[in-house]
Amino acid sequence: MPHVHVLALIEHSNVDDEIEERLGAILYPHAYYFEFSPVTVPCECIWSSDEGIDAANRTVGDFHKLWHAFHSTPEAHRLQWTTFIKEWEDTASQTTRSSPHAKPPDPQCDVCYGSGTFITTTPPTGLRYEAWAPNQWEKLGRASEISIDPGQFDSIVTPDGQAYTRYHILRSQSAEEWAEHTRMLLRHHADQLAIRCFVNK
Numbered sequence: 001m002p003h004v005h006v007l008a009l010i011e012h013s014n015v016d017d018e019i020e021e022r023l024g025a026i027l028y029p030h031a032y033y034f035e036f037s038p039v040t041v042p043c044e045c046i047w048s049s050d051e052g053i054d055a056a057n058r059t060v061g062d063f064h065k066l067w068h069a070f071h072s073t074p075e076a077h078r079l080q081w082t083t084f085i086k087e088w089e090d091t092a093s094q095t096t097r098s099s100p101h102a103k104p105p106d107p108q109c110d111v112c113y114g115s116g117t118f119i120t121t122t123p124p125t126g127l128r129y130e131a132w133a134p135n136q137w138e139k140l141g142r143a144s145e146i147s148i149d150p151g152q153f154d155s156i157v158t159p160d161g162q163a164y165t166r167y168h169i170l171r172s173q174s175a176e177e178w179a180e181h182t183r184m185l186l187r188h189h190a191d192q193l194a195i196r197c198f199v200n201k
């Protein structure tokens with residue numbers, strides 16, 4: 001089980017309990033075992049489900065960012081989850097079906113039973129790690145001031161809950177492109193506190 005370093009950017013605090021709480025709020029929803037409210041996603045038997053999910057993340061909003069925003073809104077002021085997430089679900093399904101790589105849903109599929117979509121409560125996208133030890137983290141300092149090798153982290157999670165992962169997001173293995181992306185994220189979140197975290201993938 002590989003040990004992976006994740007760079008988490010959170011609102012500044014000098015209180016360890018607060019730091020752990022903020023890390024938990026943006027990291028836990030990326031764990032395999034995290035349970036979301038039900039979400040309808042395109043099935044892999046269509047072959048292009050990843051394209052659909054990528055398109056929904058890009059055009060409607062990153063799934064984790066939407067989840068984080070939903071939970072940061074007081075219940076009295078927010079929509080029902082099913083209404084809130086519907087555009088994301090529809091975009092993911094429609095883009096999957098209209099992709100040139102799409103195949104007809106498999107009537108024998110034991111996940112969607114030929115419907116092409118299924119309901120899940122596990123993360124449909126994101127880091128999807130096995131385990132995170134909440135007490136294992138290291139404060140690096142303010143994002144604008146830290147000196148790290150910009151290529152050393154393969155994943156970065158921003159305060160809105162969105163994860164940026166080197167190979168998944170860029171579909172490129174260019175070290176310089178990822179380093180530039182990392183520098184851009186650090187500039188964009190210059191006032192945030194940078195934390196090195198350890199997760200098991």
Ligand SMILES: [Zn+2]
Nearest residue numbers: 043045109112
């Ligand atoms: Zn299926």
